[in-house]
Amino acid sequence: MAHEEGDLHSFAAVLGNDVAIKAYREGKLLFPDGTIIAALHYRHVPSGENNKVFGRDQSFVAGSPTNIQFMIKDSKKYAATGGWGFGHFQDGKPSTDEAMMKACFACHQQMKARDLVFTRYAP
Numbered sequence: 001m002a003h004e005e006g007d008l009h010s011f012a013a014v015l016g017n018d019v020a021i022k023a024y025r026e027g028k029l030l031f032p033d034g035t036i037i038a039a040l041h042y043r044h045v046p047s048g049e050n051n052k053v054f055g056r057d058q059s060f061v062a063g064s065p066t067n068i069q070f071m072i073k074d075s076k077k078y079a080a081t082g083g084w085g086f087g088h089f090q091d092g093k094p095s096t097d098e099a100m101m102k103a104c105f106a107c108h109q110q111m112k113a114r115d116l117v118f119t120r121y122a123p
């Protein structure tokens, strides 16, 4: 899970396929080819319903979905971007925003020590 404030006010559920989870559990770096990691993003909204039960403002839940992002490991196909292919989908459609897609690798490569993946495994 990740929660971002700033301009985003978002929740992310970060999921991995079997290859990703196996590598995570074994603490294996680099992630092997075939790894797929998905980040499902939602608005971060207060829950009036839950707050009523608590008697004060403390509950936040996932609101409407915003986008889904993918990282797919294929060290040959995506050699130019650290072995990772990046994907961004909104309303079921892939992004055609070149500047935004360029920013993926530019930012993620700062996490070189963990093969460009920020999210740690939550057992």
Ligand code: HEC
Pocket (backbone or CB within 6 Å): 002, 003, 004, 012, 014, 037, 038, 039, 069, 070, 071, 086, 087, 088, 100, 101, 103, 104, 105, 107, 108, 116, 117, 118, 119, 120
């Ligand atoms: C300015 C930096 C930045 C940019 C640009 C960026 N990301 Fe990320 N990304 C992060 C951070 C930090 C996380 C860790 C979780 C969080 O805070 O949401 C993350 C998490 C992810 C994850 C979950 C795996 C992981 O590394 O934790 C995926 C998948 C992902 N980003 C894909 C993308 C895609 C696709 C793009 C481009 C459209 C992109 N990111 C652009 C910083 C960035």
